[in-house]
Amino acid sequence: MLPIDFILYLQIIIFLFITPGSPRIVIISYSMNYGIGRCVWSALGDVSANFIQATLVIFVIGSFFSESSIFLNIFKWIGIIYLLYLAYDIYKSRPNDIKDKMETKKSNLSFFKDGFIVAGTSPKAWMFFPFIFPQFIDFSSNYISQFIILITTYIFLDFLSLIGYAILAQKLIIWIKANPKTINTISASVLVIIALIIVVTQQY
Numbered sequence: 001m002l003p004i005d006f007i008l009y010l011q012i013i014i015f016l017f018i019t020p021g022s023p024r025i026v027i028i029s030y031s032m033n034y035g036i037g038r039c040v041w042s043a044l045g046d047v048s049a050n051f052i053q054a055t056l057v058i059f060v061i062g063s064f065f066s067e068s069s070i071f072l073n074i075f076k077w078i079g080i081i082y083l084l085y086l087a088y089d090i091y092k093s094r095p096n097d098i099k100d101k102m103e104t105k106k107s108n109l110s111f112f113k114d115g116f117i118v119a120g121t122s123p124k125a126w127m128f129f130p131f132i133f134p135q136f137i138d139f140s141s142n143y144i145s146q147f148i149i150l151i152t153t154y155i156f157l158d159f160l161s162l163i164g165y166a167i168l169a170q171k172l173i174i175w176i177k178a179n180p181k182t183i184n185t186i187s188a189s190v191l192v193i194i195a196l197i198i199v200v201t202q203q204y
Contacts, residue, residue: 003146016128019162022194023074023118024165029090029187030111031169039166041108044163045115047096047155050125054151057129058137065133078121083195086114091188 003009024045031039119125137146 041111042115049120087191161180
């Protein structure tokens with residue numbers, strides 16, 4: 001049995017996934033700088049953070065997330081600081097040649113960590129999981145199976161969308177090679193803008 005309003009749930013998360021946010025900006029930049037293979041690790045870090053967030057909300061802390069403004073503000077500022085750090089890191093890096101086989105200094109664990117922290121401190125995620133995600137679970141019936149269906153669907157589609165962004169970025173690599181600093185400057189600027197928007201709009 002599918003969770004309540006499952007089609008509506010699909011529509012909401014698909015809209016979230018196609019809307020460029022900090023995880024997708026990071027994926028695009030990493031795809032151009034390090035290749036799609038490394039982006040897989042960032043995507044895995046992203047969906048791992050989302051799984052933990054959903055699990056905490058449904059099974060551990062529940063309404064605490066939505067009622068604690070201090071907690072939400074802490075995550076908000078951690079996310080802002082890390083976005084600014086990533087903006088600087090991306091701006092300073094250079095896109096690698098597609099045929100360049102040199103190993104990057106960043107490890108797979110580092111890519112996983114970046115994806116995990118960006119998603120784990122994202123205000124959008126901390127608004128979605130406490131406020132929207134539980135609305136599609138009927139707690140009077142078998143909510144564990146409903147949770148499994150919802151979070152599996154979320155993780156699967158989120159991962160696919162992230163890799164889709166990485167593949168799309170690779171399609172632009174010829175133009176990027178002719179303009180090596182452009183995408184890094186754009187990506188870094190977008191991350192800074194997102195951080196500033198979070199400062200102004202996310203008030204708890």
